[in-house]
Amino acid sequence: MSIEVKDLNHFYNKGTSLEKHALDDVNFVIDKGEFVLIGGEVGSGKSTLVRHFNGLLKPDSGSVKINDIDAGDKKVRSHLGLLMQNPQKQLFGRTVFEDISFGPSNFGSKGEALKKRVVDALDLVGLGPEYTEISPFSLSGGQMRLVALAGILAMEPEYLVLDEPTSGLDPENRYSLLSTLKGLHCSGLSVVVVSHQVDEILPLADKVILLKKGRLAFVGTPEEYLSSVSSPLPEITSFMKLLNQAGFDVRDNIYSVDDAFQEIVRSLKIVEVEQNE
Amino acid sequence: MIKITNLSYRYPDGTLALNSVNLDIKKGEFVVIAGKNGCGKSTLLRSINGLILPSEGSVAVNGMYTSDRSRVMDIRRMAGMIFQNPESQFIGMTVEEDVAFGPENLSLSTEEIHKLVEKSLRAVEMHEFRDHTPRILSGGQKQKIALASVLAMEPGIILLDEVTTMLDPDSRNEILSLVKRLHENGTTIVYVTHLLEELVHADRLVVMEEGRIMHDGDPRTILSQAKVTTFGFNLxxxxxxxxxxxxxxxxxxxxxxxxxxxxxxxxxxxx
Known part of the structure; x- marks a missing residue:
């Protein structure tokens, strides 16, 4: 059970003067149950990559398989849900219920079972059943995003893929979305987050995949990522690297404020002892 | 330069977005207005150039009141504004055309317009892109063009509303250093954000909560007060x-x- 990307190539505007090799021989596997960060700068091919996961884009060569099913097969959509950037733009229902129930009702769910799915999905994103009858357009941006996420969760996917889910949210909404994702992962869902915000996703991830100009630049654990990749890094990590360059003896494969504090205290004490001697 | 007195603003549905706000901004200041979503910071910014008119109280820019309809165009010329989404601010087929739009409406000579456009595009280091269509530019480049369009009006005040939210870290830093440079050249900056790391260059921080100003002063002093986290930020x-x-x-x-x-x-x- 996995997402398997094999020798994936994708071109935009193939055969024209604007041709762009957006994905260049990309290979990796995401196992079921993992929390994965897909990082990279704007234009590195992250969004292009995840659009292959549910068949929105087709490979020019190579393949993407979800649980051994080709990603172009419609069956994939009940296994894998994709939340695109600014998902509030995808809302269309007159009520939150209409919006969230659209997916599952297309797959044959109805009546009480459908109602339950909608309420359960709302519950997963931290919204109560009282939201079902109101218009999604009367909600705040952060809540609209949660409703869009609930619409995907109502399909009961095994893999949840999110493209820049926190961009444009204020710190409070950001925090609540991140803890929702953490909870979903703990309950067994595979979560794949595309983001250039390494700071907030890295602490949650089991695996990091980094793209650079359409090529795979790194696959590994967060610890390996922090020691071997030069950018993008969490703020604290890059600060610790700067400290090392300035002659402080600190570990630089850390990203939390508390760890950084401990390291600085430790290294300053050593300096002090040396001075005393 | 900007004088906001007892300003309240009520949405048509009755919600109070601004509640008796008093704020004086002096010429040349770099003010950051921060607070969580819905605290009224964007509403306050939009009140400065008359996009939103006071329900009560007043807003004056260089002595001209936003409620005086005959002066609104003068105010907007003096206080240029840039918004969150760079996509929504383009009207021209080319970058040059876009930046020229403002000056063209000031009935200047062609030569003067060319000069202003050239100068503004150089200020944001985008003069090589003058013949491009804004559509194919990156988000950061689009925000720079939006900034150039504002600069072409030679405003004394620039109002920025979460302009870096949709940008990646590199473009964000570029925009921040451009804003810093403008401030150093004497432009008054009013900068709305919920990202405190963008505060570094500011000389004044205004923190809003539920339509009111909770803190107003030197950023370092405010941040060193114990209860910072209570105003809705993760530091x-x-x-x-x-x-x-x-x-x-x-x-x-x-x-x-x-x-x-x-x-x-x-x-x-x-x-």
Missing amino acids: PPIIELSRKLRDSGIIDRTTFPLSKDELMEALCQLK
Whole structure:
């Protein structure tokens, strides 16, 4: 059970003067149950990559398989849900219920079972059943995003893929979305987050995949990522690297404020002892 | 330069977005207005150039009231505004056309318009893109063009509303250093954000909550007050680290480093 990307190539505007090799021989596997960060700068091919996961884009060569099913097969959509950037733009229902129930009702769910799915999905994103009858357009941006996420969760996917889910949210909404994702992962869902915000996703991830100009630049654990990749890094990590360059003896494969504090205290004490001697 | 007196604003549905706000901004200041979504910071900014008119109280820019309809165009010329989404601000087929739109409406000569456009595009380092269509530019480049369009009107005040939210970290830093440079050249900056790391260059911080001003003053003083986290921010990691080192007496309590460079300097002095 996995997402398997094999020798994936994708071109935009193939055969024209604007041709762009957006994905260049990309290979990796995401196992079921993992929390994965897909990082990279704007234009590195992250969004292009995840659009292959549910068949929105087709490979020019190579393949993407979800649980051994080709990603172009419609069956994939009940296994894998994709939340695109600014998902509030995808809302269309007159009520939150209409919006969230659209997916599952297309797959044959109805009546009480459908109602339950909608309420359960709302519950997963931290919204109560009282939201079902109101218009999604009367909600705040952060809540609209949660409703869009609930619409995907109502399909009961095994893999949840999110493209820049926190961009444009204020710190409070950001925090609540991140803890929702953490909870979903703990309950067994595979979560794949595309983001250039390494700071907030890295602490949650089991695996990091980094793209650079359409090529795979790194696959590994967060610890390996922090020691071997030069950018993008969490703020604290890059600060610790700067400290090392300035002659402080600190570990630089850390990203939390508390760890950084401990390291600085430790290294300053050593300096002090040396001075005393 | 900007004088906001007892300003209240009520949405048509009755919600009070601004509640008796008083704020004086002097010429040349760099003011950051921060607070969580819905605190009224964007509404306050939009009140400054008359996009939103007071329900009560008044807003005056260089002595001209926004409620005086005959002066609104003068106010907007003096106080240029840039918004969150760079997509929504383009009207021209080319970058040059877009930047020229404002000056064209001031009935200037063609030569003068060319000069203004050239100068503004150079200021944001985008003059090589003058013949491009804005559509194919990156988000950061689009925001630079939006900034150039505002600069072409030679405003004394620039109002920025979460302009970096949709940008990646590199483009964000570029926009921030452009804004810093404009400030150094004497432009008054009013900068709305919920990202405190963008505060580094500001000389004044205004924190809003539920339509009111909760704090107004020197950023370092406000951040060193104990209850910062209660106004809805997670502190950026570097500021949090800095604060922790400061609270435990490791770095000097009379300073408050807000960026990596400043914190590095403070730590190197201890070595």
